[in-house]
Amino acid sequence: MSENEIATKVIGCAIEVHRALGPGLLESTYQQCLFYKLKKEGLRVVKEKPIPLIFEEVQLECGYRIDLLVENKVVIELKSVDALHDLHMAQTITYLKLGNYKLGLLINFNVLLLKKGIRRIVNKL
Known part of the structure; x- marks a missing residue:
């Protein structure tokens, strides 16, 4: 499955979650619900995927975590903020570069219409 096909499924599931819950909840709530929905769709999803930082040949565990990683290809960063x-x-972008991933979706659930809260981000590897 390509990154674009995965992103299409993720966006569809995110819209379903947003329709059911609406805006105004905690980011962790949307994360749990989207994780559940994506798994239910048969996608491989990792929640809170640790991502190390390599600096001058030293691997540092700095506590960076990808909210959701789908099919080991698409980074999903979730927010519930005013803007x-x-x-x-x-x-x-940093998560895409550190993990050498091509595509990321930045999704803000704290909007009235979810499509206005989605940003597609491409890493030009």
């Missing part, structure tokens, strides 16, 4: 900022984009 997405450049810092949120930078965080997702």
